[in-house]
Amino acid sequence: MTSDPDAPDDRAARRRFMAELWDVMRAHRTRVAASVVLLLAAKVATVAVPLLLKRIIDDFSQPRLPLQLPAYLLVGYALLRFASTLFNEWRDLLFARVTLGAVSTYACKTFAHLHALGPRFHARRQVGSLLPDIDRGTSGIAYLLGVGLFTIVPTLVEIGLVLVIMLRRYPGGYAAVIAVTFLLYTGFTLVFTARRVMYQRRVNKLDSRAKGQMADSLLNYDTVKYFANEAHEAAKFSSTMGHWRDAGIKNQRALFLLHVGQSGVIAVGVAAIMLLAGQDVLAGRMRVGDLVLINAYALQVCLPLNALGFVYRESRDAWVNAERLFALLGERPEMPEVPGLPALVPSAGEVVFEHVGFDYEPGRPALDDVSLRIPPGTTLAVVGRSGSGKSTLARLLLRFYDPDRGRILIDGQDIRHCSPASVRRAIGVVPQDAALFNDTIASNIGYARAGAGRDEIVAAARAAQLHETIAALPDGYDSPVGERGVKFSGGERQRIGIARAILKQPVILVFDEATSALDSVSEHAIVRELDRLSERRTTLVIAHRLSTIVHAHAIIVMERGRIVERGTHAELLRRKGVYARLWLLQQRIDQDQARMATPDVAPPGGVPP
Structure with a gap:
């Protein structure tokens, strides 16, 4: 046979x-x-x-x-x-x-x-x-x-x-x-x-x-x-x-x-x-x-x-x-649910990474001996080139994976010994691309907290600078977003994701390039709102645009899974290292984009320069 x-x-x-x-x-x-x-x-x-x-x-x-x-x-x-x-x-x-x-x-x-x-x-x-x-x-x-x-x-x-x-x-x-x-x-x-x-x-x-x-x-x-x-x-x-x-x-x-x-x-x-x-x-x-x-x-x-x-x-x-x-x-889960794990009991929201190492594949470390601390109520920004390990920090914090080496603590509790669901309930996330269900706007925002009332959903939308856009729709908050949110622009989908995080009211916030899909006007308004939202919370910001993190309490720069620089925005500029070079590069890009967006004006009787 x-x-x-x-x-x-x-x-x-x-x-x-x-x-x-x-x-x-x-x-x-x-x-x-x-x-x-x-x-x-x-x-x-x-x-x-x-x-x-x-x-x-x-x-x-x-x-x-x-x-x-x-x-x-x-x-x-x-x-x-x-x-x-x-x-x-x-x-x-x-x-x-x-x-x-x-x-x-x-x-x-x-x-x-x-x-x-x-x-x-x-x-x-x-x-x-x-x-x-x-x-x-x-x-x-x-x-x-x-x-x-x-x-x-x-x-x-x-x-x-x-x-x-x-x-x-x-x-x-x-x-x-x-x-x-x-x-x-x-x-x-x-x-x-x-x-x-x-x-x-x-x-x-x-x-x-x-x-x-x-x-x-x-x-x-x-x-x-x-x-x-x-x-x-x-x-x-x-x-x-x-x-x-x-x-x-x-x-x-x-x-x-x-x-x-x-x-x-x-x-x-x-x-x-x-x-x-x-x-x-x-x-x-x-x-x-x-x-x-x-x-x-x-x-x-x-x-x-x-x-x-x-x-x-x-x-x-x-x-x-x-x-x-x-x-x-x-199929076996990569991180099988261990019965009887205690729930995380968050308090002030302190986050500590102690000598954390992690490999997606053997021989290719994504993180290598990373140690950092985010004091309660402060904002830590993480910058670096693509593939440097920035997003891996957020995935480990959310217990999508467990570290291969070292440990991660929230308020002194090793999250490896806490149930994943309780860890994730304590953290609010605004990802780079907010995924939406094929449901109404209200349902998508309310997904962050089961049982949230319409007033709370509207308040979260206002904080995300989204209420006016929704109110202009014929069905308002009952408008369907379509499959994967195709009826809305990338910026609008992102703001729905931000409204979710606001509604959840977590102890810890993670922004994974949260403003990358927004125009400059919306970005400026939402960054101010995120700064206000972050005042009383521990916040991890994974940034692409350095202009959004200049007021962070601390900034770390990553390369190839390691921390190569850390300090405030001003301190890192004075060092004239990797961060300073990234900052100058982005300033040139922003200037070029502004120049291209501004139409050339011809001098009187002459030819445009």
Whole structure:
């Protein structure tokens, strides 16, 4: 058999999650038990129908017809057929809570688990391909839950009952034909279904890739337009869909061979049984009713047998669909939640980094022996070139990662020994790019503090110099921002992010290049507001524009993960080191931009200079 390069190797995870499915069944054992009773009752009714039909046919096939209509047999025949359907539907109704509950539980579990995973996972994942994996996985779990109990088990029970009746009433040849047919069918199904699984796995992988490409392209709609790359995107998507189509055709071809082979085995088995029965009727060893009974039982065995093959095939497909979900749940968080960690108890808001070292990758230090202290109520600004480690300080402070070396203290408490949620509740963050939910402006600002009233939200928007902009909108604070906030400019999105931090009222503030998307007028107004907001709070400012941090209590300059200079703005300028060179460079850039923004004025009677 050809090996499948996409097949997962983690069999331990497979056993673990099958055990979890069993735990779901045990948690609903009363409903499961009642469903099994109804299932068995339905199968008994199904098996009894041909026996009653034989009795009716034999009564009417006698040379002398009965003196009165056997109404009880005819009515009983109808009631048995109805009972079989009633018990099956009742069983499905009872078990629906189990399957739907399991789907809901796994969906919620996956959702929570994805939020528990670290930045490294989310940096490499693709939402467009992740969502179909979750959808197919939960559907596969629902199928796997019901299929074993309500298809495989009842089918085997039905076949067993039929074999017992056939052995007791007729020669062993009939049961032998049924048994051989069952064995041949099972062997053929196992072999060809195993071959087909690799095609189904390939189809799923390409389907997820295609959906990921589509989502990525649509999310970057503006970029596609900027570069006039619509044809390129269409060609790339078409190529993936072409591979998906080819894999789907191979999968369908394998399915065709499987179906035809299964039907062929069943046809041979039914033909053999009917030939034996026909000979016995002609020889006078059986009555016509026996022929009808054997035919009914042959079909009653072969149809469930066909269903069993279908179920096995679908179960393998469901497992393939669930594999990605199980793989997601098997992803280990970079910083697993340690139960029982105490909550951080913030007070004045002092922040201390003690000889902190951190590597994103082995051999590539992002921070190297960084020590700093931010006294309560003061502002520390961090500057440096891209990749110098500025933003890493904020990520470590927020416990997105833990230091590889050294420790970080908030009010004397090592945050490594405090629950991450309590650390993050004490810190307000305004990132470089404020990400917004596809909801209203009020909901996006209020996200900072659950239960915040409209007056508090409006006050935060006013402080962020955003209220007038919102008030001019037809729906005001109830205006939707669109997906990722596309209905608003970068500066407006940034101000919503600032309003969030204001509403949160944290002990510690982190501004990660918070004014980078603002124009000069807005920047000046918001910097003043941030200065006012920072007066009573410990503040870490990761700065790009040095003009925004000249009033910081202390400034540190970073290069290659190390602190190379520290002091106030005036002290650093006097040293004429790295900071002074950065300051002069930015002054020249600002002057050039101002010169370009000012139109040249021609002197009287002359030519513009």
